Amino acid sequence: MLSGLTANSVEPTPAAPGQPFSIRHAAVRGRTRFAIPALHRNPGLGTRLEEEMGRLSGIHSVRASSRTGSLLAHHTPDLTRSALQDVLGSLLAEAVPDTGTERGGATADKADAAGDGGTPGPGTTPWHSHAPQQAARLLETSPHTGLSPETAEARLREEGPNRLGEDRPRSVREILLDQVLNVPVGLLVGSAGISVATGGVLDAAVILAVVGVNAAIGYATERQSERTIRSLTRAAPQQATVLRGGRRRHLDAEDLVSGDLLEISPGTTVPADVRLVRSHRLSVDESSLTGESLPVEKEAAHRTSPDTPLGERRNMAYMGTLVTGGSGRGFVVGKGAGSEIGRIQAMLGTARSPATPMQRQLDMLGKRLVLISAAACAAVFLLGLLRSQSLLTMLKSTISLAVAAVPEGLPTVATTTLAMGIRDMRRHQVAVRRIGAVETLGSVQVFCLDKTGTLTLNKMSLVQATAGESRFTMEEGRLQVGGAPAESAAHPELTALLETAALCSEAEIAASGQAADFTGSPTETALLEAARDAGIGVGRLRRRHPLATIHHRAEGRPYMTTIHEPPEGGQVVLVKGSPASVLERCTRFRANGEAYPLDEGHRRRILGDNEAMAGDGLRVLGLAARKVAPGVDHRGGRDLEWLGLVGLADPIRPGMREVIQQFHRAGIETIMITGDQTATAYAIGKRLGLAGGDSLEILDSTRLEKMDPEVLRGVVPHVHVFSRVSPAHKLQIVEALQHAGRVVAMTGDGVNDGPALKAADIGVAMGRSGTQVARSVADVVLEDDELATMGTAIGRGRTIYGNIQKAVHFLLATNFSEIAVMLSGTLFTGSQILTPMQLLWINLVTDIFPGLALSLEPEEVDVLDRSPRDPEEPIIPSRTMRRTALETATLTAGSLGVYALSRWRYGPGTAAGSHAFTALTLGQLLHAVSTRSEQRVLWGSPRRHNPHLAWALGGAAGAQLLASGVPALRGLLGTTAMGWRDGLAVAAGAGLPLLINEATKPAAPYEPPGEDAS
Secondary structure, eight states, X not given: OOTTOOOOOOOOBOOOTTOSOEEEEOOSTTEEXXXXXXXXXXXXXXXXXXXXXHTSTTEEEXXXXXXXXXXXXXXXXXXXXXXXXHHHHHHHHHHOTTTTSHHHHHHHHHHHHHHTTSSOOTTTSOGGGSOHHHHHHHHTOOTTTBBOHHHHHHHHHHHOOSOOOOOOOOOHHHHHXXXXXXXXXXXXXXXXXXXHHTTOHHXXXXXXHHHHHHHHHHHHHHHHHHHHHXXXXXXXXXXXXXXXXXXXXXXEGGGOOTTOEEEEOTTOBOOSEEEEEEEEEEEEEOHHHHOOOSOEEOOTTOXXXXXXXXXXXXXXXXXXXXXXXXXXXXXXXXXXXXXXXXXXXXXGGGOOOOOOHHHHHHHHHHHXXXXXXXXXXXXXXXXXXXXXXOHHHHHHHHHHHHHHHSOTXXXXXXXXXXXXXXXXXXXXXXXXXXXXXXXXXXXXXXXXXXXXXXXXXXXXXXXXXXXXXXXEEEETTEEEETTEEOOTTTXXXXXXXXXXXXXXXXXXXXXXXXXXXXXXXXXXXXXXHHHHXXXXXXXXXXXXXXXXXXXXXXXXXXXEEEEEOOTTSSEEEEEEEOHHHHHHTEEEEEETTEEEEOOHHHHHHHHHHHHHHHHTTOEEEEEEEEEEOTTOOOSSOOOEEEEEEEEEEOOBOTXXXXXXXXXXXXXXXXXXXXXXXXXXXHHHHHHHTTTTTSOOOEEEHHHHTTSOHHHHHHHGXXXXXXXXXXXXXXXXXXXXXXXXXXXXXXXXXXXXXXXXXXXXXXXXXXXXXSOHHHHHHOSEEETTOOXXXXXXXXXXXXXXXXXXXXXXXXXXXXXXXXXXXXXXXXXXXXXXXXXXXXXXXXXXXXXXHHHHHHTTOOOOTTGGGSOOOOTTSOSSOHHHHHHHHHHHHHHHHHHHHHHHHHHHHHOSSHHHHHHHHHHHHHHXXXXXXXXXXXXXXXXXXXXXXXXXXXXXXXXXXXXHHHHHHOHHHHHHHTOOOOOHHHHHHHHHHHHHHHHHHHHTSOOOOOOOOOTTBO
């Protein structure tokens, strides 16, 4: 469309008559900023302009801002002003046909007025503080018929789809740059450049091939991880029901516009932010947004002030929340990025993902290697010049030494090991987003656990009950009394209590094959499920006792009443609600099959039971009943018979207490973060054993808000439960723990967890019940929603880190021995013992495969009984460095001994260097066996079998023998054939270092091997 245009600079110009935009700034060639009034507060238009203009040739990038109403285009300098104006004008004509009128102008003016204190416009209005009629007037819609189809279509073109933004995946360029922009690779590339300058084109090609292999492996691994996580975040299309022109229409939720009259029904997800205009016993589960586990009852007529907290706005329903009961109708007032979910998602831009501990340690190690290499290269170069060596000769020697200093296998070993960890995690239903997250799991010190949906099932369930003289508790899905299953025949009072709960209910039965599902509020469906599980035929019971009348809860009457007509005649009045209120209307209680007067002692005992159950964080209901004559109104009557109490809660997931104990054994502190009230949160924390054997410490968010940041950093490490928290609080808690020096993991499934998930060192989201926002920012996704699999992930992470430490230890010892051999040759003989090609052969062929095999060592049985490592400890601590120095000395001595012997026998030349090369290579292969453990020796306790190491050593040793026996390889590497005497000398030079290194290991106590030990 833009090809063939003449070159002209684009200069600032005012808007032409009738043109809906102007050029604001064009002083820099190839960069033009436009002012577009219709773009103001219209993110949908901005998205469309970015997409359409970004596809055109000659335009490099486009960025639109709905906040400032401007568009910035980067383009080729030869684009003319008229061409850009034509393109933008045609796109605006298609996107906003009536630009400058009504929605493009009047609405923009209305939005501007909002910013100046006038009537707020869409997306900025505190809709919960306005009456439905006022909301309808602002939205230019009708509370009875909704928008007209024509108006809805025009608004859709203007506003864009109702869609949350997605994280932009990393580009090919970004992933590749991550693989090559590090210090060791930079050193190798520099060495290749010097090789080309000095005529060593083949050496340079091999060096660059090493860099390419490492980059390819890292790129392929991280690209696959990106594809895996993005496949988890794709959500199925959502449908919505609206009234347009008074007619009901079913459409994709993406086609909703502001002012649409949306209908809400049970079991559906609210597709946009809605100001309710009508509600009928509507309840909404807002746990994904607020963290509060209990559903919120909604009331369209409820009025609030503009500063009312989100969780208390009873006349609003928000995008992404679940309708659990009743029905409603309301205006769409927030969609996509303008919804509450969208605003929380925008907070993610302020949270930054930190580098993993291993990334920091490997970066530090790479810099140290560069310093060591630079010092060694400078010393050799200057020493050679002082000994009258030619400049070209010393440059080649310096390149050889630089190549020897860099363990080329290190990036490949680390990347491949972590990639295999990702694959192993996937087999355990754990999807890993970042390759470094596997390692970070092994160094986690604190787990911040979201309660709702993570520690609990996010589903109400009967937990306790009292009936007659007995107390019943739910254990493993069955009500028990005194540790034994409660049989209905033996406890008729329990049967009467559950039958009353099943009848005094609005929950409905939906038969499905042989099973029956219940629909209704979570509380009532939980009671029906408890009755069914106790053997009560709920459907048959309701048919025998049909409902005649129902009186709902009301102001001043915190209980509901149902009247039924049993087959034997008369009527039965059933009451369910606030225990204290129901108890006031009772004069008798039932026990042992008989009715007894309800005296003050029994009343105090019942109220005490109520307080105890409430103190355990349960939602408690009282139930009562009475047989009466037909036609008697008993809504406020008394003389009822007390049946008992039922206590409900969002139950803890099975096995959670054991998972918490496993974390504690692994030295990981556990913190629960929840939006629940303090009493409920405390009770759940006690049941989970979050404090171990210590007293449970809990902090309410009202105190959190008043704390100085420095004080908070000192307090958070000692708190086990944070209650009544908001999304901002979660982020604040995670960052405070990080500032206190902890490696933090955060688990969650809701939108409200998103910012904290991204900021944490490792964010863990739920794959099934989790929201799209949570999954898209997390580092790890639990596909089966089972937190127990985190034990496997932690063990694997610790094993991976330990194995990479072994591989790095091996590579350092072998590469330092190459440096020592090269330095010794320059110092004592004035020549190179090993050629650059031989050094590359050692590092790439005979180092990388044993290093990879060491990184695949099997997991040790006690890996989860150890404390997390100190994240500040180097990947190779000082004790290991001291050990590495001894190992380097023995390997160097073995190779130099063979070199000295061969030089004595054959004189200076190819043979001596060839034999030293073979001895050093085989010695390094044997050293891989020694590196498997810092303590256990070969002739001591048996170790678990590692078949990968056996294959790697056998293959590498065979390749080395071919290098001495195949003429073509001998010509490439500069080696010679060996006789049997030479072979004995090489075997001694390779084997003696192994024996010395094993003999000098610190003794370790015998530990029986695992079942797969060899």
